[in-house]
Amino acid sequence: MKKWMLTLPVALLAAVLAGCSQSSPAAGGDKSIKLAYVAWDSEIASTNVVKEVLESKLGYEVEMLQVDAGPMWAGIADGSADAMVAAWLPSTHASYLDSYGDRIEDLGPNLNGTKTGLTVPAYMDIDSIEDLKNADTKSALSGSIIGIEPGAGIMMQTEAAMESYGLSDYTLVESSSAAMVQQLQKAYDSKQPIVVTGWTPHWMFGKMDLKYLEDPKGAYGGEEQIHTMVRQGLKEDMADAYAFLDAFEWSAEDMAEVMVAIQDGEAPEEAAKQWVESHAEQVDAWLAGAAQQ
Known part of the structure; x- marks a missing residue:
């Protein structure tokens, strides 16, 4: 090896x-x-x-x-x-x-x-990180992306992605892995819009119907x-x-x-x-x- x-x-x-x-x-x-x-x-x-x-x-x-x-x-x-x-x-x-x-x-x-990337429930009518720039989408999300622990690699990737996609008017909310999933589950159960920092393998993809937002700029890598x-x-x-x-x-x-x-x-x-x-x-x-x- x-x-x-x-x-x-x-x-x-x-x-x-x-x-x-x-x-x-x-x-x-x-x-x-x-x-x-x-x-x-x-x-x-x-x-x-x-x-x-x-x-x-x-x-x-x-x-x-x-x-x-x-x-x-x-x-x-x-x-x-x-x-x-x-x-x-x-x-x-x-x-x-x-x-x-x-x-x-x-x-x-x-x-x-x-894999890592921005993740949303499958019922949301957006498919790409580019779609987050839409004013109605931003309003529905209260201008927030729910993250995990500060300093985590995926948080640094997301900060870079927000800059790359022109999402400076969004707030990346520092949280924890457990708290992020709790917020996701709560939103999912009530069919509310939410975007979180996600990664696989993770059990949440088996428990909920989720999708990664497409990343045409490759901010999260492959x-x-x-x-x-x-x-x-x-x-x-x-x-x-x-x-x-x-x-x-x-x-x-x-x-x-x-x-x-x-x-x-x-x-x-x-x-x-x-x-x-x-x-x-x-x-x-x-x-x-x-x-x-």
Whole structure:
């Protein structure tokens, strides 16, 4: 699997991940590992599955660090965190990739065929981002695009898209992933107009009839991949964990199983455990390299 070496300035994450010092099983025999992630439904699903495999199959104690996208990248680069399975490339997290240099190791994609963009209910009579410039459409939407956490890659993409499409009279509302979906569901249930920052895989596309607005200017790029990133030195410190993370790859359908179970009321840890138990052959394939360490 092709690996890229990336960069990052020193210690950007110190205030966010205070006390999260790097540990090394090789040095001290303590099999502990820190996984950074953002609170997107997709990353909650994938990170909990990785956590379950590391704990139940490889005997690690896993600490999950929920942070925003910038601190997530920073934590891997400065060693405050060991790994993440949540890097959306080449477009969504492009600015972090550009900024953070040669202090991260890219283990390649763990999921192919992702997409980001502005999303509306299918009942809305608009099809393109260009249509948002219509005065009646703007009025119906109260001049608002509902976003997620500030600093998220999709928020930076949306700011650039608004500039590219001449939507400076719109407001990009900072929110959270959960709050965005709540507002979308409320509008959907009452057939009200709404536009949100959306991405797939996401369970909301299975629960509601939604569509991406066409993006003729290519502001959001094309299909993307989600990559696994690890700190430098992980291979030497935790060879079995590194081998598993290098092999970890699944499909949007796999991820959707976990996301839907969580949305239906399962705790993320339990949903991940059930998925791992019911996909033993796939998990064993991930672990084949780790068994040789």
